[in-house]
Amino acid sequence: MIIGVHAGSQINGLRTGVEEYIYQLSRSFSQLADAKKHTFIFYSKDGNILDQSLIAKDNGPEAGRFVSKKLRWPFFWTQMRLSAECILNPPDVLFSPVQVPPLLTKVKTVITVHGLEFLYFPDKYSAFNHSYLYWGTRAALKKAAHIIAVSESTKADLINYFNQDPTKISVVYHGFSSPEKNTPSAHALDAPYFIYIGRIETKKNVDGLIQAFDMFKQRKGSDHQLMLVGKNGFGFDSILKAAKESKSFKDVIFAGYLDEESKWRLLRYAEALVFPSWYEGFGLPILEAQALGVPVICGNNSSMPEVAGQGAIFVDVSSADQIAEALDKISSDKYLRRDIIDKGTDNSRRFSWEHCAQNTLQILTQI
Numbered sequence: 001m002i003i004g005v006h007a008g009s010q011i012n013g014l015r016t017g018v019e020e021y022i023y024q025l026s027r028s029f030s031q032l033a034d035a036k037k038h039t040f041i042f043y044s045k046d047g048n049i050l051d052q053s054l055i056a057k058d059n060g061p062e063a064g065r066f067v068s069k070k071l072r073w074p075f076f077w078t079q080m081r082l083s084a085e086c087i088l089n090p091p092d093v094l095f096s097p098v099q100v101p102p103l104l105t106k107v108k109t110v111i112t113v114h115g116l117e118f119l120y121f122p123d124k125y126s127a128f129n130h131s132y133l134y135w136g137t138r139a140a141l142k143k144a145a146h147i148i149a150v151s152e153s154t155k156a157d158l159i160n161y162f163n164q165d166p167t168k169i170s171v172v173y174h175g176f177s178s179p180e181k182n183t184p185s186a187h188a189l190d191a192p193y194f195i196y197i198g199r200i201e202t203k204k205n206v207d208g209l210i211q212a213f214d215m216f217k218q219r220k221g222s223d224h225q226l227m228l229v230g231k232n233g234f235g236f237d238s239i240l241k242a243a244k245e246s247k248s249f250k251d252v253i254f255a256g257y258l259d260e261e262s263k264w265r266l267l268r269y270a271e272a273l274v275f276p277s278w279y280e281g282f283g284l285p286i287l288e289a290q291a292l293g294v295p296v297i298c299g300n301n302s303s304m305p306e307v308a309g310q311g312a313i314f315v316d317v318s319s320a321d322q323i324a325e326a327l328d329k330i331s332s333d334k335y336l337r338r339d340i341i342d343k344g345t346d347n348s349r350r351f352s353w354e355h356c357a358q359n360t361l362q363i364l365t366q367i
Contacts, residue, residue, distance in 0.1 A: 001365060004086065007026075008045065021097055032361060042066070043082055103139050110147070115150070150173065152306055155169050176287035219328070273288075273289035276317040296313070309347035
């Protein structure tokens with residue numbers, strides 16, 4: 001069976017949620033015995049989307065091969081160039097880890113829906129991006145032979161907002177990455193610090209986190225710092241403005257996007273991961289922190305309670321006061337801290353990229 005994969009742009013470089021999903025899933029597919037029966041063709045703009053060790057040297061159709069196929073095109077790549085490829089050289093099934101697949105093709109398509117934030121918070125998107133996501137998702141759901149939702153929360157949203165048939169949707173949880181064994185273990189900073197990992201954008205409520213951190217600092221007079229790790233996203237300018245207006249601005253560190261080694265080193269020694277997003281389809285940083293034994297503070301909304309299990313302090317993300325109180329509790333109550341860490345470690349064992357790949361491959365080969 002030939003399985004086409006819509007991989008889009010290069011993902012060996014700066015990987016956030018969806019890029020990490022494609023990258024880790026491709027690695028895990030290669031380790032499955034059942035995958036040896038199939039050929040995987042990864043379509044991308046630049047042809048550089050896999051570990052080089054996985055890529056076949058040519059585009060032959062032998063089973064068990066991982067082929068990286070470069071499709072050059074200057075604009076509307078998915079709907080024009082990838083659609084054309086699927087018409088001229090159709091795979092048996094097309095897997096689109098990206099929410100909006102090529103629509104101008106009759107190839108059976110399986111899509112992954114990572115979240116529907118744009119329905120809840122349209123003001124946190126540009127007008128173009130919101131329109132593209134809304135209408136693109138509607139068309140994609142109509143086109144798809146089957147839908148993978150990354151959480152029960154996302155599945156419920158698909159049913160409630162888009163009137164999707166529940167039998168057409170399968171929930172397949174993400175896995176999560178772990179640090180390499182040789183990752184340096186030296187403490188990252190001299191002062192204690194809280195860490196946020198994700199895009200620095202308003203839909204992630206980073207401005208609310210900065211406000212809560214300032215309240216915590218003013219109340220406790222502590223020397224804690226707040227480390228913000230991630231690429232700048234929509235609304236970054238307003239977030240930076242909020243930080244500069246904060247009395248604790250000198251302790252707010254915009255670290256930018258970090259390589260994996262640096263990220264793990266910072267996360268390992270953080271006082272807590274603070275993840276007060278307005279909405280999450282899944283929330284990978286929660287599991288990454290739990291697996292490292294780092295306590296988690298996250299929102300009580302969308303998929304976060306489902307993913308974090310009992311291993312987190314849950315907060316109303318609209319309340320800076322409640323977030324600040326959670327920062328105080330996790331940094332001062334050693335018994336609560338130990339309980340959250342233990343429960344988080346246990347919870348993280350429910351998830352792996354191997355299970356994600358197994359369940360995804362089963363769907364792709366049975367539709």
